[in-house]
Amino acid sequence: MSNVFIKTFGCQANKSDSERILGDYLSRGYRETADWHEANEIVVNTCSVRQSAEDRVTGFLLNVEKYFSGKNRPKIILTGCMLHFNEKEIKELLPQIDEILPVGEVGFNQKAIRKDKISAYVPISSGCNSFCTFCIVPFSRGRERSRPLEDIVSEVRQLAGEGYREITLLGQNVNSWGLEKVGVALRKMFMDKEKFSVEKIPSNDSQYFKPEDTPPFVTLLRAVSEVEGVEKISFFTSNPWDFWDELIDEIATNLKIDRFIHLPVQSGSNRILHLMNRGYTRESYLSLINKIKTKVPDAVFGTDIIVGFPGETDADFQDTLDLITRVGFKAAFIARYSPRPGTVSSRLFPDDISAKVKKQRWEILDQIANKNNLSSRPIVP
Ligand code: SF4
Known part of the structure; x- marks a missing residue:
């Protein structure tokens, strides 16, 4: 069974999207891991509201790249507000990205996996x-x-x-x-x-x-x-x-x-x-x-x-x-x-x-x- 780790930056809208992205992964047989070092796939749900928010995404991806240098690196999927860049720009800016998941592709009705119970x-x-x-x-x-x-x-x-x-x-x-x-x-x-x-x-x-x-x-x-x-x-x-x-x-x-x-x-x-x-x-x-x-x-x-x-x-x-x-x-x-x-x-x-x-x-x-x-x-x- 493959492990997925979802890293969420930004606002409640992104957090809500990540709950449904996780639901989609679990429905496809993945298991959630709380530790990205153990992940087979990492989904990075990005925020673009300010430059500093994008810098945090870049910093996180550099850490992942450094840790997995010379090892089998997990697949990295980018979603969220940084998709305002086109694919070519994303490849130049974040060369670690393997795949893009358009915001909204998971859909409103995908079952969300929520941590809070109330x-x-x-x-x-x-x-x-x-x-x-x-x-x-x-x-x-x-x-x-x-x-x-x-x-x-x-x-x-x-x-x-x-x-x-x-x-x-x-x-x-x-x-x-x-x-x-x-x-x-x-x-x-x-x-x-x-x-x-x-x-x-x-x-x-x-x-x-x-x-x-x-x-x-x-x-x-x-x-x-x-x-x-x-x-x-x-x-x-x-x-x-x-x-x-x-x-x-x-x-x-x-x-x-x-x-x-x-x-x-x-x-x-x-x-x-x-x-x-x-x-x-x-x-x-x-x-x-x-x-x-x-x-x-x-x-x-x-x-x-x-x-x-x-x-x-x-x-x-x-x-x-x-x-x-x-x-x-x-x-x-x-x-x-x-x-x-x-x-x-x-x-x-x-x-x-x-x-x-x-x-x-x-x-x-x-x-x-x-x-x-x-x-x-x-x-x-
Ligand atoms: S453009 Fe941005 S700040 Fe203005 S209403 Fe829409 S989401 Fe809010």
Whole structure:
């Protein structure tokens, strides 16, 4: 029997994918090993959110190569967000790779092998249509695809039957679940690497037209909360631009839904938000937070922030400081900007904020976050 070792880098979406990749291997007769030195196959599930994440993948592969030098080396399979590189680039960058496993090939419905016995991640969508200018996800995971409601509810029923009580619905943008067919993505132009220019960054408030009826994600939340045995439902990530009133009302009235709401803001400066193509302003973000606080008084918020985005001035940074102080986030994941090859920001904007300034801004934000008693709860980057 062959041994497989899965090395997972990055966020909960990758961890959830690895649970299903492991399920696929076990169904084919492999045995899991916790020690890569004993593996016959190593699957490396990669993260590309920042250069440092890719450097960790390279470091791991160099260790494997060094250890097996002169010996029979295991087969190495690459998957995850580094697949935004094409095959030729991957061969040059990571010559140790024997095979590529496209993200999503394992499929939503492959049985996941979970370590936790109470709390389970359940993927509801994959990919993203939003094209924030700094983000590699639309290139690495492709267009947004929603998993059918029946498949999600059936997995949740099975999990509840096995004793799971907490369900976390996962997607790059869970709010838009079920809308990719009726919604209109306005940002296809972002895929056109040659023709794109800064003037073309749209200033629309939402990439989707607001559905006339109940938003599909609200219907999904109701269906999941009706499953007997499920006591708590969390979801992430939510985008601020389509966090509609019906969703707020559902959180307010459905007590199974977690009161911790993760709403990535990325910057408090309208100028930077526009260059990031985030589709909202600091004012509309703060007004959304206020609306949620009014209807869900016990809501607490988490966020993601990038410091040192190209051209970020001291005044822009002060706007971010001001915003985080106003909201009083319970948890924040603060990242220093690094250009990701192929993204719009890397093509259009020079990475002109020095490493020293990025570090200073990161430290200031982190300090304020700690003063706000940020919890250590893990946040999707
Ligand atoms: S930051 Fe989130 S919403 Fe924006 S492109 Fe990336 S995954 Fe999509």
